[in-house]
Amino acid sequence: MSQDTPVWFVTGCSTGFGREIAKLVLSKGWRIAMTARRPESLADLVEGHEDRALALSLDLNDPATIDKAVADAEARFGHIDVLVNNAGYGYFSGIEEGEDAEIRRQFETNVFGLNALTLKVLPGMRARRKGHILNFSSIGGLIAYPALGYYNASKFAVEALSEALAKEAAPLGIRVTIVEPGGFRTDWAGRSVIESSIEIDDYAETAGAYRKGLKEGSGHQAGDPVRAAAAVVKITEVENPPLRLLLSAQAYERAMERVEELRKNFEDWKDLTLSTDFPEGE
Numbered sequence: 001m002s003q004d005t006p007v008w009f010v011t012g013c014s015t016g017f018g019r020e021i022a023k024l025v026l027s028k029g030w031r032i033a034m035t036a037r038r039p040e041s042l043a044d045l046v047e048g049h050e051d052r053a054l055a056l057s058l059d060l061n062d063p064a065t066i067d068k069a070v071a072d073a074e075a076r077f078g079h080i081d082v083l084v085n086n087a088g089y090g091y092f093s094g095i096e097e098g099e100d101a102e103i104r105r106q107f108e109t110n111v112f113g114l115n116a117l118t119l120k121v122l123p124g125m126r127a128r129r130k131g132h133i134l135n136f137s138s139i140g141g142l143i144a145y146p147a148l149g150y151y152n153a154s155k156f157a158v159e160a161l162s163e164a165l166a167k168e169a170a171p172l173g174i175r176v177t178i179v180e181p182g183g184f185r186t187d188w189a190g191r192s193v194i195e196s197s198i199e200i201d202d203y204a205e206t207a208g209a210y211r212k213g214l215k216e217g218s219g220h221q222a223g224d225p226v227r228a229a230a231a232v233v234k235i236t237e238v239e240n241p242p243l244r245l246l247l248s249a250q251a252y253e254r255a256m257e258r259v260e261e262l263r264k265n266f267e268d269w270k271d272l273t274l275s276t277d278f279p280e281g282e
Contacts, residue, residue: 006236007077008032009070009121011058014041016186017136019083026053027247028233033073033080035087059111060087061105061242070120079128080235083121085114085135088154092205092214093196095149101192105149110154122174129173133163136179136218139251143183147207147214166243177235178244182251184223198246223248 007272008025012018014035022042025032026049042055054076058068072117073080079126088110091102118133127132139156140148159178166176186192199208228247235241246252266273 001019001174003154004210005030005052006081006276007073008082009035009073009080010084010086011060011117013045015192016056017084017184017225017228017232018084019045019183020108021086024229024233028159033069033077037058048150053116057153058087058117060109060117060279063116066113066117066120070117074124075126076088077125078112080121081132083118083133084232085100085117088114088136090151090193091192091196092147092211093150093198094147094200094203097196097203097207098150100194102196106150106154106194109160110151111157111210114158118165122169125169125174126172127181129172132177132241133162133165133169133174134179134232134236135179136164136181139180139182139246139254141178141180142255143208145259146203147210169196175241176243177241179232180244180251180255182223182248182254183217183221184225184228184248185219185221186225214254 007094008021008030010018010032013022014036017264018034019025020038022032022034022045026045033054033056034045035056036042037057037059039055039057046053046055054073056072057065058069059065069079087105091106093099112256114135117137119133121133125133126223131252135158137155137158138151140152141159144152144156162178170178173276195211231245231247235245
């Protein structure tokens with residue numbers, strides 16, 4: 001095995017996008033550090049690839065496991081070329097229905113944990129003047145939906161952190177891509193989701209209906225995780241990867257609707273917006 005083959009570090013590999021990305025990376029003969037809260041769940045992926053696959057324990061809410069996972073990966077492979085921040089989860093709750101502990105845990109995992117891991121990997125990428133960071137957001141990082149406000153807020157935060165880092169790190173040879181999936185057949189809206197125990201009748205037709213629809217649609221989404229993994233891997237092989245990568249027709253359509261909605265909003269209120277500057281010459 002050539003030591004020139006890229007080294008990937010992928011979080012959340014027990015299921016969904018993380019698992020499919022890990023499988024594809026291995027099929028290409030590349031090296032990978034795969035993480036999960038229960039690394040034994042990755043044994044089948046490591047089997048037969050022991051020389052270039054490493055299963056690591058990682059809990060984004062536990063800084064010690066972040067430190068150890070990155071240190072173990074760098075000790076084994078020497079460096080990390082591609083970081084995929086995939087681990088995270090959804091929280092179904094209307095805004096007024098939110099539970100403080102769960103809201104904070106959502107942000108600890110989806111935002112602060114992702115950022116803490118990125119900060120551990122960046123020094124090595126800076127030293128080598130090379131690297132690609134792929135942060136999983138969501139179409140819900142561009143658009144907020146009923147029953148998903150806290151999840152959306154965490155993903156809006158990922159978008160902002162990623163966009164700023166992309167501008168800061170580009171001169172250092174480090175690329176950043178924000179991955180924005182629509183609905184995919186993963187466990188996100190099924191086994192992996194957390195729901196608020198509070199349901200307020202006044203929100204039954206908004207947050208309540210959307211919660212129900214998400215759960216009923218789980219397993220029937222149009223998005224294929226295998227094809228998504230192929231798209232994610234592909235952009236690491238191009239010279240100028242995008243800052244944002246939408247995944248699925250649904251994500252593309254909703255994002256374009258959002259762009260038009262914003263344009264119309266800004267144009268409709270343009271005169272009032274422009275009226276807030278000092279008059280010219282003052």
